[in-house]
Every structure is written in C-alpha cells, then in structure tokens.
Amino acid sequence: MAKVEIYTKAFCPYCTRALKLLASKGVEPEQFDVTMGGPKKAEMVERSGGRNTMPQVFIDGKHIGGSDDLAALDAKGGLDPLLA
Template sequence: MSKIEIYTKAFCPYCSRAMKLLAAKGTSPEEFDITMGGPKRAEMLARSGGASTVPQIFIDGQHVGGSDDLAALDRAGKLDALLAA
C-alpha cells in the first residue's frame, strides 16, 4: 500500500471529501492539520510548489494536488493504481 499524506484544516469540506474518498479506497492517510499554521503549513507550501489551499495530497511523495485533482484521478481510473503501488 502506498504512503498517503494529506494536509488539512478543520471544517474544510474539500478536506472531508478527500478523506472520505481515501477511506472508501481502504486507505489510512497520515493527516497533518494546518488550521493554526506553523511548521507543517510551511512544509506543505514547500512540498506543493507554493499551493496554499487545502487539502494538499501526496501519494508516495508525489504531489497529487487537492480534492478535485484526487476525484479526477479516481474518475479517470488512475487512483487505484497509485494507491496500490
């Protein structure tokens, strides 16, 4: 199973949607709550090339993007392969 990391904020509907999709795929992502900012927010900005919206999702260190990007991968039939790697 792939290593999945997701940066989220409290009460973020897009974060919830991404987490639900990942849970439906049988995964347990490592979640980093950046609601209050701090070093994890700075880490997210550096890893994502400056993307400041949440969620920001990484699969095996590869930046996937946000909730819409994750859903698009699933619709295209490409998410399962990424998660199984």
C-alpha cells in the same frame, strides 16, 4: 500499500471529501492539521510547489493536488494504481 499524506484544516468540506474518497479505497492517510499554520503548513506549501489551499494530498511523496485533483484522478482510473 502506498504511503498517503494529506494536509488538512478544521471545518474544511474539501478535506472531508478527500478523506472520504481515500477511506472508500481502504486508505487511512497520515494526516497533518495545518489549521493554525506553523511549520507543517510551510512544509505543505513548499512540497506542493506553492499551493496554499487545503487539502493537499501526496502519494508516495508525489504531489497529487487538492480534493478536485484527487477526484479527477480517481474518475479517470489513475488513483487505484497509485494506491496499490
């Protein structure tokens, strides 16, 4: 199984949507709560090439993007192979 990491913030519906999609695939990602900013948020911005919105998803270190990006990847059949 691939290593999945997700940066989230509290009360974020897009974060919830991404987490539900991953759960439907049997994936329990390593989750980083960056609600209050700090070093983990700075890390997220750096790893994502400057993206500042939540969530930001990484699979085996590769930046996937946000909730819409994750859903689009799944819709075109690209998510399952990355998770295998």
